[in-house]
Amino acid sequence: MRESAAERHDRLLGLVRERGSARVSDLASQLGVSPVTVRRDVEELAGRGLLDRVHGSVSWPQGAASAAGPGGSGLVLGMLAPSSTYYFSEVIRGAHEAAAGAGARLILRISDYRPQEDQARTEGLLSAGAEGLLIAPGWQHPGDPAAFGDWIASLPVPTVLLERRPTAGSPLDGLDRVCSDHAHGVLLAVRHLVDLGHGAPLLMARADSPTALAVRSGYAEALAVLGLRAPQDVIESVPAELAPDTFDQAVRALHEAVHSGVATAALIHNDVDAIQVVQRLAELGVRVPDDLALIAYDDEVAALADTPLTAVAPPKRDVGRHATELLVERLGQSGGAPRRHLMLLPQLRVRDSCGAPLS
Structure with a gap:
């Protein structure tokens, strides 16, 4: 099966995170794609604040890379998202900004809306050192939470659900979550x-x-x-x-x-x-x-x-930001604090497509 752009972005981010920095030409060789493709990917990822670009090279953002430095918390946070584009690009940006503000390091995995791969990608985040998780499962259909969601409730680290509302009364309903209303x-x-x-x-x-x-x-x-x-x-x-x-x-x-x-x-x-x-x-x-x-x-x-x-x-960006802040807060607690379900209100942005009031 041909690799999607989201999967390629995931691999690219993983390579840069592991090395700290890398040349575009080296990344192209590692990923098995053309330098033009890598430059386009780097431009998109840098535009979302996930990478820094300098003279033919890319590096892991300073805010995340210096998490263990003076004043940093040293926390490593993992994030699973179904996509790195469209709707979720802003959710990721908000999470990245909040993690950097807390002196934490955010690492990312993308499921490309394949919920059957969510668990394996999350295990990859844990193997990479994630101490807390932000999870937006790649669910698409009403039956997906039951078919591909039970494992989330048994994760060994604090977990916050993003933009997902599981069935009321299910094990997942007891997790922290941040959603748009x-x-x-x-x-x-x-x-x-x-x-x-x-x-x-x-x-x-x-x-x-x-x-x-x-x-x-x-x-x-x-x-x-x-x-x-x-x-x-x-x-x-x-x-x-x-x-x-x-x-x-x-x-x-x-x-x-x-x-x-x-x-x-x-x-x-x-x-x-x-x-x-x-x-x-x-x-x-x-x-x-x-x-x-x-x-x-x-x-x-x-x-x-x-x-x-x-x-x-x-409020996509705010969802990512508030979820990350909640996760950092949860990691700093000794346990026993009540779980939270935070609903953020969308806004209506009025432009031209509704016209004037009907007479």
């Missing part, structure tokens, strides 16, 4: 559209991540809170690059709902899908915001659309 984020979006004079918006969403599933359940909760009924069933979406025909069917379903007057507003998870939906709707004669008020969920690239998209912005 996606139900609150969806409520902000639906209320904003209703305040502009629209009826209940349609939801177009994926079902391939915990965030997507939380947006779906949050949508039902928001409608109940506001005393609204969904204008029709949720429009099932998939990544356009993986299933273009299925994605086009979803766009056409949204087009039909607008054309027939079923809805004048929509919430779409995620940003990338929302931008592609707007482009395809324009080809079909539906304009945003003139014919459809639209809000995206995630706010990674929503502001870069031709018509900047209003978007719900989960």
Whole structure:
């Protein structure tokens, strides 16, 4: 199976962490890829604060490398994330900044959304010296926590879950965790559209991540809170690059709902899908915001659309920061302190895609 960019990033970070610094040409040889590929990877990782670049070489960031120095805690923290890009790049950045601020060293493993590999990658973090763990399992489907999660509750070091809410009453429910309150984020979006004079918006969403599933359940909760009924069933979406025909069917379903007057507003998870939906709707004669008020969920690239998209912005960087601070605090305690479930509230960033209030 061809190695993904996330897996290559994981190996690159591991090499630099072990050596402290390395030349780009040496990394290319070790990784079995071209120097151009390594330079591109290094630029991306350095942009997220995970590496430092100096004259053809890269080094482990000073804040992490000096953790055992004067004033440093000497702690080594391990982080498992499902991806190093899109949503989780900001979570990782927040964790890295908080670790450096505490004088701790953060080491990273990426699962590439393969939950069956989470345990092995976490064992790698422990073997590398991690004294505490930040875990965001690569779950995608509702059954994944039960199938691939029991091992987390028996880890031998303090552990904080990131952006994951296990089943209530399960062993994982007793762990510390820090999450975005996606139900609150969806409520902000639906209320904003209703305040502009629209009826209940349609939801177009994926079902391939915990965030997507939380947006779906949050949508039902928001409608109940506001005393609204969904204008029709949720429009099932998939990544356009993986299933273009299925994605086009979803766009056409949204087009039909607008054309027939079923809805004048929509919430779409995620940003990338929302931008592609707007482009395809324009080809079909539906304009945003003139014919459809639209809000995206995630706010990674929503502001870069031709018509900047209003978007719900989960506090991704703060999730990483607060989780790391909680883990450092937990490592400094002798035990017995109550576990914590910390929910951080998303914000609604209003741009142009909802238009003016309806008269």
